Amino acid sequence: MRRKIPVYVISGFLGSGKTTVLLRLIQEYEKMKKTPGIILNELGETNMEAHYFHSHKIKELLNGCICCSIQDDLKETLRHFSVLDADVLFIEGTGVANPNEIKDLLLSPEFLEIYDLQSVIGMADAGNFLEYNSWLSSTSQVRKLLAEQVACSDLLILNKTDLVDERKLKKIEGKIHGMLPDTVPVFRTEYAKIPADILLRKRHKTAAHIQNDGGGTVKQAHHHHHHHHSEINALKIExxxxxxxxxxxxxxxxxxxxxxxxxxxxxxxxxxxxxxFQYASGKLSLKRMKEPHQYNPAMIVIGEKLKHDELLTSFHSICLNAG
Ligand SMILES: Nc1nc2c(ncn2[C@@H]2O[C@H](COP(=O)(O)OP(=O)(O)OP(=O)(O)O)[C@@H](O)[C@H]2O)c(=O)[nH]1
Structure with missing residues (x-):
């Protein structure tokens, strides 16, 4: 029988550091001379970060969320990856994905035979965590989504700790511990720097999520999942x-x-x-690209109830017509 492919699912809100930790995971597997396969899901119609992954076995699932609108594409891709020669599979959901949906798919009878879920790695952004969790500064949609993402983690990385002081970090940790079982470890990081043995450890206990019906067949446990991101969408501005x-x-x-x-x-x-450029945690960062690339200058903007026309008009008038 073919060896099962280990899988890591990377979850976390918009801008929390999922791609940053994904690049670390890739590096660790490359050090071991192993070939990673990557499934990358973006809400926008274009992946503006494709240059990070150009030499890898990657499947981009764009313009929707694999936890709901394009879940069939994820199923198809999982079937396809199972016949490719990848030693490990990393799945990065969108920042608004409910990781329970991805987890349940991997634990369904079809994929349980092929994949071995190692860990759902949850990223939390210390710079925004309290604001996104507050009913004063956030919507119930965002708060519920965040809670679901945290609760589903097998390892929780509290990232971007450089952006807040110790008092705030303790407060965030208090909230996170209230959302997670005691058995789930929480690690503070900057730029997702975390020792490889902690990051790569198999933490997911498959047995906790499936039921044996007594007749030797394995049934998937039934969860009621919610989609808390119907009003969060993406806009491409060229x-x-x-x-x-x-x-x-x-x-x-x-x-x-x-x-x-x-x-x-x-x-x-x-x-x-x-x-x-990246705009996350309310901050813009710019970096000159070294390598040749295939992009036409453009950006993907993600937000809640975005006013597309206003954003397009303001960008075009401010950036293109003046100065
Ligand atoms: N200050 C600070 N910035 C960080 C840290 N980790 C990541 N970043 C930056 O935050 C931005 C977003 O990081 P990503 O790894 O792209 O976040 P993501 O979760 O993949 O974002 P989405 O594409 O929205 O899903 C990038 O500019 C990163 O370089 C950190 O620990 N501290």
């Missing part, structure tokens, strides 16, 4: 010409609060090269 850098940065400072995340690739007037 930058048809190089933009004024100062105005570009100002545009991010003035974004409406419903914008939770953005990422993309941009060129600036009077500056050579192409820049990749």
């Amino acid at each position: 930058a048809r010409a190089p933009v004024n850098r100062t105005l570009f940065e100002k545009w991010f400072e003035r974004l409406p609060e419903e914008v939770l995340r953005a990422k993309g690739v941009i060129t600036f007037k009077g500056t050579p090269g192409t820049y990749e």
Whole structure:
């Protein structure tokens, strides 16, 4: 019989550090001379981070969430990966995915024969955790989603600890412990730096999630899952010409609060090269790209009840027409 493929599921809210930890997981497997397979799911229609993964066995599932609208695509992809020569499979859901759905699929009779779920690695963003959990500054949709993502973790990484002080970290840990069983370890990290043996350990106890019907066949436990992200969506904005850098940065400072995340690739007037950028935890970071790439400058903006027309108009007028 073929050896089961170990699988890690990476979960966590928008911008919490899932891709950062995924790149660490890939590195660890490459050190062991093993070939990782990756399933990457994005809410937006384009993956603006494809250059991180160009030499890997990767399947991108775009424009929807594998926990609901494109779950059939995930099933198809899992069938396809099972015949490929990958030593391990990493699944990164969108920042609004309910990881229970992915977990249940992996534990269903069809995939239980092929895959061996090692761990659901949950990422929490210390920079935003209290705000996203507060009824004063967040919606019930976001709060429920966060709680579900945390509760489903086999390992919880409290990331971005550089963005908050010790007092706040203790408060966040208190909340997280209240959402998790005592057996689930919580680790503080910056840029998801965590020892490999802690990260890669098999933590998922499959038996806890399945029932044996006594006749030798394994039945999936029945969960009632909820989708808490119907109002969180993505918008692609193309930058048809190089933009004024100062105005570009100002545009991010003035974004409406419903914008939770953005990422993309941009060129600036009077500056050579192409820049990749990330907007997460309310902060914009820019980095000049070293390698040649295949992108037309554009960004994916993600948020709750985004006003598409307003964002498009403001971006085009501020960035393209002025300066
Ligand atoms: N300050 C700080 N920034 C971090 C840390 N970890 C990751 N980041 C940055 O936060 C941004 C988002 O990180 P990602 O790893 O892309 O987050 P993600 O969860 O994959 O984001 P989504 O694409 O929204 O799902 C990037 O600019 C990272 O470099 C950290 O510990 N501290």
